[in-house]
Amino acid sequence: MGLGECLIGAAELRNVTQVLRGQTLFRYYGVGNAPYPNSFASRVERAGEKMHDVPYALGVSSGTAALEVALGALGVGPGDEVIIPVWSWVSCFSAIVRVGGQPVLAEVDDTLNLDPNEIQRLMTPRTRGVLVVHYQGVPADLTPIIRLAKARGLWVLEDNAESLGTSYKGKPVGSWGDIAICSFQQRKVVTTGEGGMVLTRSAKLYERAVRMSDLGLYRAEHQTRAPGRELMFPGSNFRMSEMTAAVALAQLARVAPMIRKVRASRDAMRAQIGEIPGVTWRRIPDPKGDIGFETYLFMPTAEQARAVRARAGERGITLTPHTGTYAQTAREYVKNRSTHAGIRGPFQHFETWPAPGYRPEDFPRTHDLAERLIAIPLGVLFTKSEAAHIGRVLREEILRELA
Numbered sequence: 001m002g003l004g005e006c007l008i009g010a011a012e013l014r015n016v017t018q019v020l021r022g023q024t025l026f027r028y029y030g031v032g033n034a035p036y037p038n039s040f041a042s043r044v045e046r047a048g049e050k051m052h053d054v055p056y057a058l059g060v061s062s063g064t065a066a067l068e069v070a071l072g073a074l075g076v077g078p079g080d081e082v083i084i085p086v087w088s089w090v091s092c093f094s095a096i097v098r099v100g101g102q103p104v105l106a107e108v109d110d111t112l113n114l115d116p117n118e119i120q121r122l123m124t125p126r127t128r129g130v131l132v133v134h135y136q137g138v139p140a141d142l143t144p145i146i147r148l149a150k151a152r153g154l155w156v157l158e159d160n161a162e163s164l165g166t167s168y169k170g171k172p173v174g175s176w177g178d179i180a181i182c183s184f185q186q187r188k189v190v191t192t193g194e195g196g197m198v199l200t201r202s203a204k205l206y207e208r209a210v211r212m213s214d215l216g217l218y219r220a221e222h223q224t225r226a227p228g229r230e231l232m233f234p235g236s237n238f239r240m241s242e243m244t245a246a247v248a249l250a251q252l253a254r255v256a257p258m259i260r261k262v263r264a265s266r267d268a269m270r271a272q273i274g275e276i277p278g279v280t281w282r283r284i285p286d287p288k289g290d291i292g293f294e295t296y297l298f299m300p301t302a303e304q305a306r307a308v309r310a311r312a313g314e315r316g317i318t319l320t321p322h323t324g325t326y327a328q329t330a331r332e333y334v335k336n337r338s339t340h341a342g343i344r345g346p347f348q349h350f351e352t353w354p355a356p357g358y359r360p361e362d363f364p365r366t367h368d369l370a371e372r373l374i375a376i377p378l379g380v381l382f383t384k385s386e387a388a389h390i391g392r393v394l395r396e397e398i399l400r401e402l403a
């Protein structure tokens, strides 16, 4: 189960009831066009800004929409290349294709996040930016990524859909790049069923993000936050509804205590496993800033990982990641370069397909890590003793396998 999903309670109910009682389901006006100044959406945005220590947050309809809005705000279009980790969610790839750009796939390292050295290897004259994914509760190593990107004039977009509430070197994740997104989908850290947010320190990117999400408009509410300076362009409709915002406001307040609880369970589990020769752990660039709802270790071989997963499974413990994130090279749309317009799109100029850079064999390191990994998910409702039990079982099975 998702973390926030387990905690839906009185505060969510109270807020949603208030929206329905007031018949104010649209953020910009209430019944009969009545002014509706203190919308839940605007309050969620203020809460998002405070949580991330950035001046601008924008609520949108999903994390996928947030990615498309962010890429549009950055001006990504046909001919532009964006570097993304090959180990990433559908939308990291699809949002770039949707705005006409070309996703360029990069290896991950033992953090299971983008390997900073890939920026140099994949850079071409058409590269515009880097989309960093903070995979399952652990922020990427942002300092080298941002340094290497900036040195080449590239922007950095942080996809924080899976790691809301994390920090890196004492600063909130989502405040490091030029722009960032998060998601409130059912399986994420907090949930509104569907929902998302865009975060930025740039008034210009904020205005462009608003216009991307609201038909190209830039309404009075946003003008008061940053005066409009951009031309109108045809935007889409990715606005956040008040029902979504009502739930989001309640859920965001749950993040800090939730993370404290999950970390305590993780520590209890981890203490039972201890260190085992041959077993390596997912590298956490800043151990003070991750969540801990999914801990990863790597077995020496893929067979050993499979065996440990199977035997722990027989003892009632599931050791697979709670996410649909996996290598893009295994997805149908990469295998056949299809877009909504057939093959017309960013990959039409390749004579043969799959072209180098889009085949599984182009990512040996990522595939090796993926085959050897064991994911240890810990929900927010786990007690410390349940978590410790998982750790003990896992230690036994790993030692048996390595004996």
Ligand SMILES: *Cc1c(COP(=O)(O)O)cnc(C)c1O
Residues within 6 Å of the ligand: 062, 063, 064, 065, 088, 089, 091, 092, 133, 159, 161, 162, 183, 184, 185, 194, 195, 196, 325
């Ligand atoms: C879930 C997810 C998204 C998309 O969020 P939705 O709200 O489901 O559209 C984007 N990126 C990553 C890494 C995700 O895990």
